[in-house]
Amino acid sequence: MAQKRNTVQNAVVLPPELIASIGDGVIVVDPSLKVTEANAQAVEMLHKRKSTMVGHPVWRFLDIRDAKGKKTHNTVRITIGKLLHKARANKRKVPPVTLPPVYVKFPGLGVLPYAFTLSLIQNQYGTVQGAVLSFRDISTDVEVGNMKSEFVSLAAHQLRAPLTSIRWNIEMLLRGEIGPVPETQQELLHDIYASNGRMLTLVNDLLNVSRLESGRIRVDPTPVDLVATAQDIKKELEGEARVGHVSVVVERDVSVKEGEKVPVDPGLMHEVIKNFTANAIKYTPEGGKVTVRVSSDGKRYRVGVADTGMGISKKEQTKIFTKFFRAANAADKDPLGSGLGLYMVKMLAGALGSKVGFRSKEGEGSEFFVTIPRKGSPKNLHGKPYSSLSLKA
Amino acid sequence: MSRILIVEDDPYIMRVYERKFQAEGFTIATAKNGEEGLEKVKEAKPDIILLDLVMPKKDGFEFVRELRKDDTYAKTPIIVLTNLGQEHDIERAQKLGISAYLLKSNQSIQDVFEMVQKTLANAKS
Numbered sequence: 001m002a003q004k005r006n007t008v009q010n011a012v013v014l015p016p017e018l019i020a021s022i023g024d025g026v027i028v029v030d031p032s033l034k035v036t037e038a039n040a041q042a043v044e045m046l047h048k049r050k051s052t053m054v055g056h057p058v059w060r061f062l063d064i065r066d067a068k069g070k071k072t073h074n075t076v077r078i079t080i081g082k083l084l085h086k087a088r089a090n091k092r093k094v095p096p097v098t099l100p101p102v103y104v105k106f107p108g109l110g111v112l113p114y115a116f117t118l119s120l121i122q123n124q125y126g127t128v129q130g131a132v133l134s135f136r137d138i139s140t141d142v143e144v145g146n147m148k149s150e151f152v153s154l155a156a157h158q159l160r161a162p163l164t165s166i167r168w169n170i171e172m173l174l175r176g177e178i179g180p181v182p183e184t185q186q187e188l189l190h191d192i193y194a195s196n197g198r199m200l201t202l203v204n205d206l207l208n209v210s211r212l213e214s215g216r217i218r219v220d221p222t223p224v225d226l227v228a229t230a231q232d233i234k235k236e237l238e239g240e241a242r243v244g245h246v247s248v249v250v251e252r253d254v255s256v257k258e259g260e261k262v263p264v265d266p267g268l269m270h271e272v273i274k275n276f277t278a279n280a281i282k283y284t285p286e287g288g289k290v291t292v293r294v295s296s297d298g299k300r301y302r303v304g305v306a307d308t309g310m311g312i313s314k315k316e317q318t319k320i321f322t323k324f325f326r327a328a329n330a331a332d333k334d335p336l337g338s339g340l341g342l343y344m345v346k347m348l349a350g351a352l353g354s355k356v357g358f359r360s361k362e363g364e365g366s367e368f369f370v371t372i373p374r375k376g377s378p379k380n381l382h383g384k385p386y387s388s389l390s391l392k393a
Numbered sequence: 394m395s396r397i398l399i400v401e402d403d404p405y406i407m408r409v410y411e412r413k414f415q416a417e418g419f420t421i422a423t424a425k426n427g428e429e430g431l432e433k434v435k436e437a438k439p440d441i442i443l444l445d446l447v448m449p450k451k452d453g454f455e456f457v458r459e460l461r462k463d464d465t466y467a468k469t470p471i472i473v474l475t476n477l478g479q480e481h482d483i484e485r486a487q488k489l490g491i492s493a494y495l496l497k498s499n500q501s502i503q504d505v506f507e508m509v510q511k512t513l514a515n516a517k518s
């Protein structure tokens with residue numbers, strides 16, 4: 001009789017001295033996710049005796065909540081399920097996964113954020129013999145992160161008032177409302193005005209980044225026609241396209257019906273596509289073309305923004321969505337960019353339940369795209385609205 | 394000549410308003426917070442009020458709530474100019490009965506002036 005796979009019989013036994021020496025809480029489970037071993041740290045965190053845990057499903061001791069302490073879907077359980085499925089389907093070693101902060105309600109401790117790492121124990125044939133759940137309290141990290149975001153948010157708010165008064169004063173000088181200004185001085189005032197505008201934009205970007213990083217952005221899905229959104233953006237960026245001598249085309253693939261809508265947050269989706277399109281126009285040389293194409297594969301919508309621009313060098317491609325990163329050729333063409341745009345776009349897409357990506361060849365052009373599930377974005381009405389700042393030149 | 398009451402705690406922002414509206418021929422009254430605003434409103438008899446929201450002593454929300462209790466000012470147009478951009482702030486102010494809600498950092502001073510003129514014209518018609 002063939003040996004029954006993935007049962008307690010083939011669970012591996014890890015030496016207790018080994019897991020006792022690990023500083024994090026460690027629970028070892030068999031393939032049916034029943035506890036076989038727990039180190040002293042885990043026992044202390046869970047407020048349970050080891051003898052009461054062994055042999056019972058691990059979920060009996062892990063009460064997963066959301067940050068506010070409400071019952072929520074068990075991300076640890078879902079992830080372990082996915083890892084097991086992967087291991088059983090491919091019979092290959094599955095690498096460990098570290099989850100973003102998971103909130104766990106521990107008896108007597110309240111709800112605390114934990115960093116979980118889940119690793120499968122597999123034999124040489126890939127058969128799962130169990131799993132190790134290691135976790136550590138990251139309340140301090142989360143608190144410091146929140147404080148940082150709060151600080152940036154407060155500082156940005158406080159900066160807006162003086163920046164506004166500077167802007168308004170220069171504006172009045174430039175309009176000659178205080179008296180005639182010689183041409184040479186006007187030039188300086190224009191520069192100050194432009195720098196002030198950049199600072200305001202940067203302050204706004206930092207505010208948005210801090211909101212996005214803390215997951216506090218409001219997402220209010222309503223049916224959106226992606227083709228119409230792309231057309232609106234084309235119109236908004238007409239000036240930039242004209243100055244840069246770049247033509248912008250919006251295309252609807254046959255896979256998308258005319259007027260077809262997907263429930264996403266209109267403002268955030270607009271921001272994502274606009275950012276891609278504005279970048280494409282900015283980094284495409286004169287006579288170039290930018291094509292915004294909306295398509296669908298049945299499961300997802302896809303908005304792709306392709307350009308005939310400078311492209312991104314291979315070695316820089318992995319960093320393109322990271323904070324403050326600017327590709328060398330882009331920084332050369334426009335030294336004033338903050339490197340926050342694509343970082344924000346990636347986080348915005350995340351808030352929208354969407355994914356972003358790109359294809360690029362240096363010297364030939366790039367295509368940045370966002371894919372949106374047909375069911376649209378998850379709702380989050382508790383966050384703060386993303387503030388898009390449209391300064392008039 | 395129109396009369397405007399400006400309620401704003403930032404002295405530098407206030408000075409820009411003063412310069413702009415003086416140059417445009419307005420009669421100006423100013424107040425540093427909501428409390429002072431409620432005192433000044435009686436002598437200033439404004440045709441329109443420019444109002445900040447976050448201020449010490451009495452904030453902009455409180456100012457509107459109390460002002461609207463007096464029938465004389467039940468319909469005086471109020472333009473809110475603030476850096477509070479959250480939807481619930483906007484909704485809260487609108488429920489109290491204001492004419493417009495503008496984000497300072499999104500506006501030029503000329504935009505502010507034009508909004509004041511437009512609001513005055515609407516109020517008269």
